[in-house]
Structures are given as C-alpha cells and as structure tokens.
Amino acid sequence: MRDADARTLTKSTEMSFDGVVKRFPTGTTALDGIDLKVGRGDFVAVVGPSGCGKSTLLRMAAGLDIPTDGSVAVGTESVGFIFQEPTLLPWRTVRRNVELTAELGHLPRGERRDRAAAAIAAVGLGDFEDQLPRALSGGMKMRASLARSLALAPEVLLLDEPFGALDEMTRLDMQVELQKLYTEKRFTAMFITHSVSEAVFLANRVVVMTARPGRIAEVVDVDFPYPRGPELRYDPRFTDHVSRISASLHGSAR
Ligand SMILES: Nc1ncnc2c1ncn2[C@@H]1O[C@H](COP(=O)(O)OP(=O)(O)OP(=O)(O)O)[C@@H](O)[C@H]1O
Numbered sequence: 531m532r533d534a535d536a537r538t539l540t541k542s543t544e545m546s547f548d549g550v551v552k553r554f555p556t557g558t559t560a561l562d563g564i565d566l567k568v569g570r571g572d573f574v575a576v577v578g579p580s581g582c583g584k585s586t587l588l589r590m591a592a593g594l595d596i597p598t599d600g601s602v603a604v605g606t607e608s609v610g611f612i613f614q615e616p617t618l619l620p621w622r623t624v625r626r627n628v629e630l631t632a633e634l635g636h637l638p639r640g641e642r643r644d645r646a647a648a649a650i651a652a653v654g655l656g657d658f659e660d661q662l663p664r665a666l667s668g669g670m671k672m673r674a675s676l677a678r679s680l681a682l683a684p685e686v687l688l689l690d691e692p693f694g695a696l697d698e699m700t701r702l703d704m705q706v707e708l709q710k711l712y713t714e715k716r717f718t719a720m721f722i723t724h725s726v727s728e729a730v731f732l733a734n735r736v737v738v739m740t741a742r743p744g745r746i747a748e749v750v751d752v753d754f755p756y757p758r759g760p761e762l763r764y765d766p767r768f769t770d771h772v773s774r775i776s777a778s779l780h781g782s783a784r
Pocket residue numbers: 554555556558559560578579580581582583584585586587742
C-alpha cells in the first residue's frame with residue numbers, strides 16, 4: 531500500500547481518488563474535487579481539454595505528486611508507468627533495455643532474461659531484441675517501452691498519451707496490441723489520451739473531464755467485450771459512443 535488511505539480500498543477497488551484537489555504554488559488550480567474509483571482489472575481512459583489536469587492525476591496515482599487536498603490510494607506497489615516518449619537508453623539493445631526494470635527490481639539474472647524474452651515476444655519484437663533503439667521505428671520503440679514495463683508484470687499500468695507521437699496507422703496498430711495484452715494479462719490500466727476514439731476502443735470506462743480546473747464531467751461505461759478487433763471501429767455503436775463522448779467533451783451534451 532502506498533498510502534495510509536489505501537486501507538479505505540475495498541477488495542475490488544485498485545485505485546481511489548477522494549475529493550482530490552491540486553493547487554500549484556504558481557496559483558494554478560489544476561484539479562478540483564476529483565472522486566473516482568478504479569476497479570481491479572478496469573481499463574479507464576481519461577479524456578479532457580488540454581491543461582485540465584490529466585497528467586497531474588496520473589502523476590498522483592504514480593506517487594510522483596501529492597494532492598493539496600483529498601487523498602489518492604493505490605492498492606499495490608506493482609505499478610508500471612509509460613510516457614509519450616519511449617525513453618530507451620540508446621546504448622543498450624532492446625533486450626538490455628527491457629531487462630533494465632528487472633535489474634532495478636533486483637531479480638536474479640536467469641529470471642530477468644526469461645521475463646524480458648517473454649515481454650519482448652508479447653509485443654512482437656522477437657526479431658529485434660539485439661538491435662539498438664536507433665534501428666527501430668517509432669512504433670517499435672513504443673513496443674520496446676511497453677515490453678520494459680510488462681517485464682515486471684505490473685498489476686497497475688499508468689499510461690500518459692503513449693501513442694500521441696505515432697503516425698495514425700501505427701497508432702491504430704498499437705491500440706490493438708495494447709488491448710490484446712490487456713485481454714491476456716488483465717492489469718488495471720489508467721490511460722490518458724486526447725483521442726476519444728482511442729479511449730472508446732481501449733477502455734471499459736471513459737472519464738470525461740472539464741476544462742481547468744479539472745473536474746469529472748461524467749464517466750461513460752463502454753461495454754464492448756474483449757478482445758476487441760480493428761473492425762469494432764466501424765460498428766455503429768462504437769461511433770455512437772465516440773459522438774456522445776465528443777459532445778460531452780465540448781459541453782454540448784447537457
Ligand atoms: N509543476 C507545475 N507547476 C505549476 N503548474 C503546473 C505544474 N504541472 C502542471 N501545471 C499546470 O496544471 C494544469 C494541468 O496540467 P496537466 O499537465 O496535468 O494537464 P493535462 O490535462 O495533462 O494537459 P495536456 O492535455 O495539455 O497534456 C496546467 O495548467 C499546467 O500548466
């Protein structure tokens with residue numbers, strides 16, 4: 531447990547934000563009164579206007595920042611974090627990059643290798659494990675970054691716009707890949723994105739935030755079963771969800 535308030539988590543709740551307010555010393559109130567429970571195994575996507583506090587919310591879940599008021603509780607120490615930049619070490623091969631988290635986790639060498647190999651295979655980079663990052667495309671670098679987090683089999687995965695820098699085709703492929711990994715491993719995910727269709731494709735709950743100071747406008751359940759294939763994007767029910775959430779985001783749904 532990373533917070534005394536983690537005691538308040540029920541068996542099925544993995545993350546809990548209770549009355550969370552974040553004011554920075556600059557005077558900016560980034561978040562104001564966030565109440566959110568994330569169930570174990572939920573995939574929650576957070577969408578909202580630029581500057582509404584999405585990254586701040588995620589940073590607090592990661593323990594990188596603390597709320598000014600209210601509390602954040604996460605029910606496990608097993609947390610992986612993936613940013614928009616893959617942040618691979620340029621002098622280490624894919625395999626050695628993926629082994630890095632396991633090294634920091636002080637796992638024995640054999641187990642490190644096994645876990646890295648499994649994670650690299652899971653993201654489809656098996657043929658590239660001896661390459662340096664400079665030999666990889668943007669999508670492949672993101673796969674390596676995903677593998678690095680997966681090597682420690684995190685119970686919670688926090689993702690801050692991981693596909694934001696990718697071209698459209700690669701981004702759609704990566705959404706399918708991530709969704710496949712989630713279907714297999716059922717970690718709890720919190721995923722920040724600007725893309726409503728990405729949120730609907732990946733998540734079983736979409737949190738829509740208001741402009742700064744960020745508040746939760748609504749939480750929309752997305753009950754398409756997993757695994758989800760690329761054809762889901764052409765399903766009228768998918769497009770309905772996207773339209774409804776986009777309207778909510780632009781304040782015209784109420
Ligand atoms: N360390 C900080 N000091 C002062 N203000 C900050 C700090 N970090 C974030 N902010 C402010 O808090 C607000 C929320 O920032 P945050 O990065 O969480 O928003 P966001 O929704 O993730 O934005 P974007 O979608 O553009 O990435 C912004 O107004 C930002 O300027």
